Amino acid sequence: MSIPAVAVYDLSYAYPDGTEALRGITFTVEPGLAVALVGANGAGKSTLLQHLNGGLFNARQGEVRIGETVVSRKSVSLVRHAVGMVFQDSDDQLFMPTVAEDVAFGPLNAGLSSEEVERRVESALERVGMTQVRERPPYRLSAGEKRAVAIASVLAMEPEVLVMDEPSANLDPRARRRLIELLRSFGHTRIIATHDLELAVEVCSRVIVLDEGRVVADGPMVGILNDEALMEEHGLERPHILRHMHPHT
């Protein structure tokens, strides 16, 4: 059996003010798989995501492994290159004056040569279809373009795992559709925290349901999201798309 791309063992975390955000979370994700992380607000999704790339690592107990590396203060720079994080608000992620500079930020920090940086910027922007906005300042872009550029800025670091927090938030239907196609086309291991259950159904094959810091369900997408009782118990709902799984087309 291959080594899982992401493995979380019995992870617990409490915020300094005493709020228990995670209570013994355990799951593994095989390489190349797309997993949706769903749960009501406050279920612990964002806290969990922050543990995956070393944003937080003072877990009270348990550990997170990325490939063979245990996430710790020592391994954090390695982990951050392996795990690309796409934030919920693209404005937080696009802080450089131009799109190209922003996409180059990660590769430049990795100390790559300028030719290699240029190659990565070009290919990342091309991958998300945003080469035309290369020299524009990020704040002038639409929400959909910002999201695409934010994804490009992470792709440019060539991570093995993509972690996304609410990727479809604030997108109009067309931008959301493009995002779904883009996410489906990636070969990375993907962990996507979202309230957009229909996006989850289209992109992911597996779902992990969190509630009050615990994993309450983990398994194939369709089986779990179709369980109306389970979904409602944990502040969710059965997505409409599953009511007639045969495609509309």
Place this chain on the structure above:
Amino acid sequence: MRLADWTEIGRMDELGRMDSPVHRLDPRAKVLVSLVFIVLVMSFPRYEISALVPFLFYPVGLIALARIPMRHIMKKMLIAAPFALLIGLVNPLFDRQPMCSVGPLELSGGWVSFISILFRFVLTVSAALALVAGTGMYRLGAGLERLGLPRVFAMQLLFLYRYLFVISDEAARIMRGVRLRSVGSGALGLRVYGSLVGQLLLRSMDRADRIYQAMVARGFDGEIRLLQQSVPGWCDAVFAGCSLILLGAARVWNLSDLLGIWLAGGVS
């Protein structure tokens, strides 16, 4: 009205990304000349006016070569004008010594220094605006850092600039929320404004935290590396050299007077 609209920062940014002989100059050369320019203009005695006139060529030349619309720079200067007016207006009140007469009009020392202050204001502010509009905030920040400005300050400047739009949008949203719920109650009290500003501060701090997280997630280690650094060429040296010599000459000799004497000499 939003802060960003009011000051038309977006427009300034567009101007900064144009292409012209001025824009292509190394930012360090422009910063250096502009600083020397401002110091020289400020170094004249308080009643000086005629010797300042030749200095007008620098901002006007820069604005023309950078193809920046003059109207835009004028509008920006008007925003800052009240400050200069306030500072200058005190002078005619205290300094009533007659200095010179223009036709039947007797000008006191105070009025002369008032005019001198306004003229210096026009010179320095237009030069600074031309520098920003002809360089772009971003290249300017990078240039300042390479001139020796501590990196922390250069980064502060760039981040302030980048998030001015985001924060002014945030402020506008808060204000809209307040206005919608305070129909007919007239002006808002100081207490309301206090909590609004506090709200904005908290939101900004949260955002700063998230931005830092995003930077760290992409390997930030305290240094911002840029894609292309401009390499100074002979153009920059010629620009800086010529400008500094001309400015120096205008500081040492009163070129307006010399011109007048030369013209008068030519006539007689």
